[in-house]
Amino acid sequence: MHPNLDVSKIEETSDSERLMLLTIEQLIDLLEALGATCVFCGDYQVRRYGLACWYEATKLREGHAIPKTPLPQSEWEKLAMRNKVEFSSVKHLEKLLGMRRTHWIVQAIIVGGRLLKKFNRFPNKFLVFNVSNFAFRIWRGPGTKGSRCFALCLYILELIGTTEFSRDLVLHPVEAQDVLHLTYTELFNVFDLLNISEPDTVLTFARLMETLDFCFSYNVKLHDLSPEDAIQIDDQWTIQSKADKIEDVQQLIIVILKLLVSIPKSKTQSKELKSRIAIYINIYELKRANKKPNLLLKVCSSHQGDPNEFKLIKLLLKAGADPNAVDQQRCSPLHLLADGEVESSHMWGDASYSTRAENFAEIVRIILDGRFHEDQVNLRGQSALECLKPFSSLYPNAQLCLLVGNFLQQLQGVRSLSCIAAKVVRKHQLPCECLPVTLQSMVLQH
Template sequence: MCSCVLLIKCLCLFIFYRMLVEVVYQFLRWTGSSVRRYLGASPASGDRKTERHKQIYLHSNKGKDEVSMLVAAKTSGVTPLVIACRNGHYDVAEYLITRCHADIEQPGSVIFDGETIEGAPPLWCAAAAGHLNIVELLILKGAHVNSTTRTNSTPLRAACFDGHLDIVKYLVCNGADIEVANRHGHTCLMIACYKGHIRIAKYLLSLSASVNRKSVKGNTALHDCAESGSLEILKLLIENGATMDVDSYGMTPLLAAAVTGHSHIVEYLIKLPHLVQRSERIDALELLGATFVDKKRDMIGALVYWKRAMEERYHGIGPPIVKQKAKKVAAYDYAVEITDPEGLDDLMADPDEMRMQALVMRERILGPAHPDTSYYIRYRGAVYADAGKFNRCIELWNYALDMQQSMLERLNPMTQSSLFSFTELFSFMMGEEGKPTTRGRVVPPVDFEDLMKVFYKAVKEVEMGNQMLERMPNVERDVTYLSRVVVITLHLACLLTRLLDNPRSTEEMSEKVHSAIYTLVKLRVRSKLGRTALHLACCVEASLVGRYPACQFPSPHLAEVLLRVGADPNARDEEGNTPLHLAGMARPCPAKISQVLLERGAHIDLVNNNGDTFTSLLEAGQRVHELVNTAKYTRLSCLAARVIKQFKIPYKGHVTSSLEPFIQNH
């Protein structure tokens, strides 16, 4: 795994460097200079470098406007100056600025640690990459020290992220604001704490950085230290007045350290009575024990912390703090939290019961809204699936999905992830049914009711998510998440249609499937590019990229059911494509999908916005008569419309208004 990551990083760097060389080469070739001689220069070349720049500039045979256009041009979203600053090419940057008058504020898209940073100014790129000499050059030439990326990250924050103390000091000395936060509300101090850069944290605190400032989600720098495990910085923050506050999930830094498994942070904080109360110490120790079970797989360590918590709960200073009885949950196998030391000792003989105890404790302490609550439920379900206990997995995953749909906003990525996990699980079970797992168990058939239950929840997510988007102003509406949920839902529907082909299927099952898919169709949801559910079922791009793809799109089975329950075969997306157009774009186009669409009323000769028909979109060498009988599906009305269009016969005002679009689309 590590070698793969290293290989990918090396490849990205190689591609980025090649792009830099190509851009600079094209630029210098245009200006009549020698790229080899130029790239050989160094910041220490002194007068020779200046003279060389002068020669390059004097020998340029291009006018100012042409040079300015070239310097401002972007390749893969970046200008030559942005690339030079990102990669530390001082001579290139200096030449572009001083001789070509490149805009020192023009941003670009750059990649750091595999993440694309949009709208990054040259100064931000140089600061993030640690090139002090270029930072100095840009500031000297008048770059705005507090310029930001699209996510409102400043050059100072970028330098704090990667620990470039010299650049941090230089930027501050030249007017950088240490309190400018990014769009998530994370300040320079917060990111220095999270990344464990103690010297930068000390420097910022010496400048009176706000130690208790909160992010959008309510976390402070103390939370960031607790999550990252930076004990020395955490001590430094407390010395400078940091307080134990809660974030939007009700989490204190102490609980944040417990949930991430940083026992050294927990041990330090619980010894500070002025910051931590007795009940908080108990919760932290219990939560730390749960983390040891699920994250560190250390059962003995978990028992140690649970026993300490129990001792504090019943024998600490003050009256006992009795656990509140929680409802019994079927997904947890009706586990009840243990309230006596003897019960804890008995857990060592039943590891599965111990894992359920961890889930029960985590839900009680963190609450159902916290992401880690549902995450570890799903994690435990995945472990059961790996062991061949698919029923236990499905039960836990359904419980987590119910929790997410009741507590999170619609179309939340975590809910999407849960639904996607179900598609993978059911796909695996269908593909491997009857085969032994690695643990020796036989993969059982997918239970129809289990799949239906998840499909209903997916349709509900689509419905509620669509309603949420419809209430938003158009400028704020983004259907990306909705599109993904619709695609996942259609894959679940596709799996259901496959179950109907099974000899074990019944008429009742068929009615349920058709009724449920009808509910989805009548929502009339439009995904990206205005595509309907039928569009997606006929589009190869809608195939989910998973480990176990039991359903491939275009899917004739799914398209048949969608059409049967009322999907419009001639619906058009924003590009004018019908489902038949999208089927024709598959390489090769499956004969079955085109036949299904045409049998249900699709017009074979409709044109999209580019004037293409289904026939013209087919792969070169794939003939339409090999797929379908064109004469059978060509209507007289279509032929008449084509004649009107071909001979440019005036028809507007001479036919009914309902016929005008029909003629126009042929």
């Protein structure tokens, strides 16, 4: 409904009389909106009717000299829509008639966005849903370039924003067919299509940072607002549970972080990245999910010894990630890294392994110099570096061998009373359910 109409008058009139109450500009807006709706939702004949509505609106503009004020397009909209602009003449519409349906839908997206912004109804679920449907055809189309798929994902996230509208989509995923999470899922798939060997063309630092910000914000909203359980829609589609969605978005965050550490950066950009990660760790990992596996643990669990993975682990530690986080086997990040080195012991004799060993030794030093609890053991009763003890003399890095030796020697020395008490409780399996949660956690660490 047009915001400047007198509703009481309209309710007392017939359909033909209602049209007479509209100003020419209001009639143009109505025809343009109707045209966009028909193009979005109809079959070929309905879409032709929508085009006819645009045709009449354009003739009215030209006949009454009412200019159309196109809105400036964002970078993502330009990339997603291939720099297409809104039709401005009858001649343009006649040319559009012979084009594919996707060209019509691009015009409907641009027209719909302009009208919604004009009447302060933006963003809008109807528009976002139809942009998502359009993007899905592009994502699944043959020969589609990864750069355009990436732009479409970011354009949808830009449309949704990070305000109350996005909160509503997280809280009520069924109403818009979970379009927000489906976009993040597709974004994860898009990174496989992109040419990572030429990151400057699409995966610039600024674009990746913007993507990371969207993911960080979405991760927090999922934790705070998403329904806990999965929602069965029909036999073929189920909306994921909160836990599964959080796992999805955190895997996406790790992919983006790996890309960010791999591309060249200035000192200012490196500081910006570290600061942004530190904010996320403080807002989400420490205040909301401090009892769950953090990004550091997830990276270490899939670690393959790649130099960029070591860079990311180092960055997460320096940004404040908790090195004492544990998985279901009570393994800390250092446990997982140490196990990975043991599994790779058959390569220790290779000359090329020295760089990996040096990187691992640096990570161990950072962890031991930080907030790491040295007595922490996994379910097998092993401390992190005890995993390396049988192999320490063979490891191809003298600094690491020294660190392991000093660490194990300290374990045999004087321990704090609290650590001794925790070990006794754990060893004899004494009941500790009545203890405060922090003390229970300390017992489990030993």
